[in-house]
Amino acid sequence: MARHPVTSFALGTVGRDQAPMTERAVKKYDYIIIGAGSAGSVLADRLSADGRSQVLIVESGGMDRSPYIHLPVGYGRLFYDTRWNYCLNAEPQEALNGRVDYWPRGHVVGGSGSINAMVYCRGLPHDFEDWEAAGAKGWNWQSVRATYDRIETRVAPDGSKSGSGALYVSDVSARIHPLNRHYFKGLQELQLPITANMNGDQPEGGGIYQINTRNGRRWSSARAHLHPALKRANVTLRTRSRVARVLFEGTRAMGIELRHRGGREVVHGREIILSAGAVHSPGLLQRSGIGPGALLQSLGIPVIVANDNVGGNLQDHQAVSYYYRATERSLNNDLAPLWGKVKAALHYALTRKGPLSLSVNQSGGFLRSSPDLPYADQQIYFNPVTYTVTGYGKRTVINPDPFPGFILCAQTARPSARGRIDIRATDIDAAPAIMPNSLSTEKDRAAAIAGGRLVERLISAPALARLVEAPMGPDVRGMSDEDILADCRARSGTVYHPVSTCRMGASAETAVLDSECRVFGTTGLRVIDASSFPNITSGNTNAPTMMLAHRAADLILAQGSTRA
C-alpha cells in the first residue's frame, strides 16, 4: 500500500458532474452513516442510543413504504422494480459462456434487507474461525455467537419467544407447504443428517429455513432498528440523497458530499461510516481517492490511499436450480389461479398467516456432498414452487406456474473464486463494473459438479422420485460430470450474496479494514457492511451482516480512537 496524503481536499467538481455546490451551514455530526440498509440501520440505532451523539444516516433510495416490502411474498414484485432496486448487471463472464448475470440490490430504506427472501442463517462456526484466521481479530465463532444470541428474539412455532433482541427470527416449521415433507423423507432415505435448527448448536443437515418476519410481516433491519431510532431527536435520516464521496483533510475523513434534488451539499462529521453494501461501498471509497492507484489515476481522481484490495476479493454464492413438475399439489396451485390469490389474501388479512406470510425458500440446509469432507460444502434449497421464466432467460418470481412444481437447488457454500467490483467512471450514477469471476477455479468447478451430484441423489431418492412428474428443464439425473459443469456454465446464477470487497484483515497487503472496520491509512473512516466480511459465510449473508454491524457498534462505543 502506498500513501499519498493531501493537505486539503478542494471542493471542486468531480469528473463530468457539474451540479452546483451549496455548502450549507450545517451542524457537525458525531457519526455520518452512508446507506440505510441492513448494516446502516443497526448502526443508526446503536450509535444514537445514548441520546447524545448526533447521528446522520444518508440513503440514496426512498422510504420503505411499499406494501410489497412488508408482505413477505411481495419479494417477487420487488425483484425487477427500479423504484426499490438498483437492478444491476454483472459483466459478461467467460466461464458462464459470456452470459450477463442479473444483480438486484436494494435501493430503499432497509437496503437489500427490504427486498430479500428473508432467510435467516447465522452461518457455520468454521466460517467465523476463518474470519479470525484471516486477521479479523476477535471475530471467532464464540464471540459472534454471543452477539447473535443478544440481538435476536426467536419466535417458536407456538408463538413463544426466547431472547430479547430487536431482530425477530421466526421458526415457521409448522406453516410450510406440505410438499416439503417429501424432501425430508428423501433425506432420511439417503441417511443424510437432518437438523431441527440451522441456527442452533448442530446447524448442519437438512432443515427448515427460519425467516426475518414478525407477525407475518417482513422484519427488516430498518423495521427492527432504524424506525425506532428515528423517534430519537439525535437521529436524522436523509432519503433520496446520494453520497458522491467522502471528503478528507490529509488522510482524516471530515465530511461527505451528497446529491439531493439536483444540488450538491457538504456535511461535516467526526466519524464517517460507509454502509453502502458490498457493491457500492468500494465504489464510494474509490471515488473518494482510496483504491487501486492505477484505476484512480486513469479516472483523474487524486489518490489519498492506494490499495488494490478496495473492490477486490469479491466472493458470492453461485447456484443452479433444477425445476420439476410435481405429481401432487404445490404452492403453484395456491398462488397461480386468481381464486387462489384471493383466498391467500383473505387468509393473510385475517390471520397474518398462510403462503403470503412466508418466503419461497422453505427448506434446504447445509449438507456434505461426500461424508469424508470436514464441513458441509453445499447449501440446498427445496422450494415448493416454480416460476415463469422471463425473456432475458432469468428467473422471475412474479408468477408461479399454472401447474404443480418444485425446485431443487444447490450452491457451493464456500467458493474460492475471487472477483472485483470497480467504478468505471467518476459519474456517481454510472453503474459499477461487477466481475464475479464465477467458476474460475478448479476447486469451484469440482464443487459445482459435487452439488449437481448431491441434487441427483436427492431427486433419485424414492420419496422425491415419486414426486417428479417430469423435468421442466435440464434434468440432473443421468448427466455426466461434464454435462453438470456445462449446465452450470449455461444456467447458474448469483443468489445475491456479494461480500468482502472492502474486507477486514491483518494489514493493507491483503485487506482494506482492520479488525475494528477502520480503513487502513486513514483516520475517522470505517466500512461496516457485507463488504467488510473477511470471507463469505456458508449461507445467506443478511444475518451475518447485521451481526457484524452490532459487533462493530460495540467496538466503536467501547473506544474513542479511530486511527487505523
Ligand SMILES: Cc1cc2nc3c(=O)[nH]c(=O)nc-3n(C[C@H](O)[C@H](O)[C@H](O)COP(=O)(O)OP(=O)(O)OC[C@H]3O[C@@H](n4cnc5c(N)ncnc54)[C@H](O)[C@@H]3O)c2cc1C
Ligand atoms: C434479491 C435478494 C435476495 C436476497 N435474499 C437473502 C435472504 O433470503 N437471506 C439473506 O440472508 N440474505 C439475502 N440477500 C442478501 C442480503 O440481503 C444482503 O447480504 C444484505 O442486505 C447486505 O446488507 P448491507 O448493509 O451490506 O447492504 P444493503 O442492505 O444493500 O444496504 C446498502 C444501502 O446503501 C445505500 N447506498 C448505496 N450507495 C449509496 C450512496 N452513494 N449514498 C447513499 N446511500 C447509498 C443503498 O441504497 C442501500 O439502501 C438477498 C439479497 C438480494 C438482493
